[in-house]
Amino acid sequence: MELAISIIVGFMILGAIYAIHARDILSAVIAGGIVGYSLVICFLLLKAPDLAIVQIVVETITLIIMVAVVLDSSRVEAYGKFDRPAWVTAGTAVLILAILFWFLKEASAPLAPFGENSMRMADAYVNGAVEKTGSINLVTGVVFDFRGYDTLGEATVLVTAVLGVLTILRIKGKR
């Protein structure tokens, strides 16, 4: 299982690198779609069918929005030289990478190995959840019952974002 997921994540990394370096913005957007759709397969392998369904819908909508924006504007990327000397850039990159990997090593030390989740938090949600919530899908039980207020907050954020999009697209800008 770990091997299969590792291969798919490697594929996602390749897709992301291609998306970042593609000359054509449209192919960059489509290569970004590789990452999202591979994530769907990862969710299925990790036994999360609800996430897979939501992610495939969301990824399709995101891809449609991005393709619409690209087709409505320019597809070429302007390339320019870096402003700073190359050794400064490379040195900064190596330094940041070293710090981040040190942080990863420190932060992942207390983490349980892959596939050996202790379920310390989840026991309260799993045991007797069907009687408490009436839902046989535990994820639905957590989202809409145990953590219902969080879902209310999520809906608020969603409404705010939609209002923001409407406001931004409606104003007439000064040319």
Added chain:
Amino acid sequence: MTVYWLCFILFLTGLYGVITRRNLIKIAISLSVMEFSCFLFLALIGYKEGGVAPIVDLADPDKTYVDPLPQAMVLTAIVIGLATTAMLMAVIIRIYRKYGTFDIREIKNLRG
């Protein structure tokens, strides 16, 4: 543990894109790559070897399930991610209409 490291490398790829690219759409793509790596990490943490999807089988009460809590969190985060991406694209298309370019250096130089 390898898969956690790969997940972190995916996050770093997105970070690299956000820092080095000048095109606004590529920055948006890199941001969503970072988002996806976080979702994947949470889903990986909740996985339990031999567990089944967290849908209760009433006939067999002794099954082990994968952790439903990270999945519920990721479910919330995915939807919010869509909303923020849509808002980002709206801002980007407004910027393009006003300045006629996606290049953040030129937008910085134009001012107003």
